[in-house]
């Protein structure tokens with residue numbers, strides 16, 4: 001999906017909601033456990049319930065890898081089920097020396113080589129340019145680089161001062177020389193909204209993937225006020241608050257209600273920028 005297609009989806013659906021498919025087999029509604037593939041059955045119901053309100057879906061790969069080969073199969077079926085006009089994110093946080101990154105990129109981008117057909121993958125910047133380039137070699141695919149993450153430990157390295165800037169600022173400035181906003185997004189935690197003004201000065205045109213509303217307590221209002229741009233420019237992720245709103249037979253209805261509430265607030269924020 002291109003930059004302008006993603007932007008169009010946001011204004012069409014009046015939403016920049018990304019539903020995180022962090023499907024934990026231990027948290028599934030008990031009545032699904034007799035299904036042949038409970039994880040896929042759950043994801044399918046969540047996608048059906050939230051599709052009117054979401055522009056993106058983000059399976060976190062850890063939840064599938066933890067299930068072994070079965071999990072990989074559930075992931076493939078889930079990706080195939082997501083409508084093609086939705087943006088897809090493999091939240092895998094990969095990155096390694098070049099030849100290894102090359103295989104990670106094939107894994108998430110190249111179905112002709114037994115990989116998956118995601119639009120994007122999250123990548124850790126720590127190993128530098130040659131660890132990121134193999135992902136960027138796939139034209140039409142996106143790298144979503146970790147910049148300032150939502151967790152407490154983000155202070156350990158990302159907030160350290162190097163010269164006259166913090167490490168996450170250096171990551172953004174340097175990575176912008178590797179690719180344009182049509183291929184490069186940054187992860188910024190919703191819990192870090194105070195830094196969004198500075199981040200928008202450094203990256204005015206890049207989409208930001210913002211996890212951390214819902215269970216982690218980030219403010220959608222603050223993120224939207226400081227992060228929205230004329231093209232949208234944001235994908236705000238919520239996982240657990242949607243997926244596990246209920247563990248009863250009403251789980252999909254409750255997930256829909258959570259997604260709808262976020263979308264309605266997003267529509268309100270979008271009205272302030274146009």
Ligand SMILES: O=c1ccn([C@@H]2O[C@H](COP(=O)(O)O)[C@@H](O)[C@H]2O)c(=O)[nH]1
Nearest residue numbers: 022060149150189211215216238239240
């Ligand atoms: O800084 C980051 C980067 C990634 N994540 C991921 O986003 C979701 C958040 O889940 P919630 O249940 O909505 O808290 C999850 O997959 C994380 O691994 C993040 O939270 N922060």
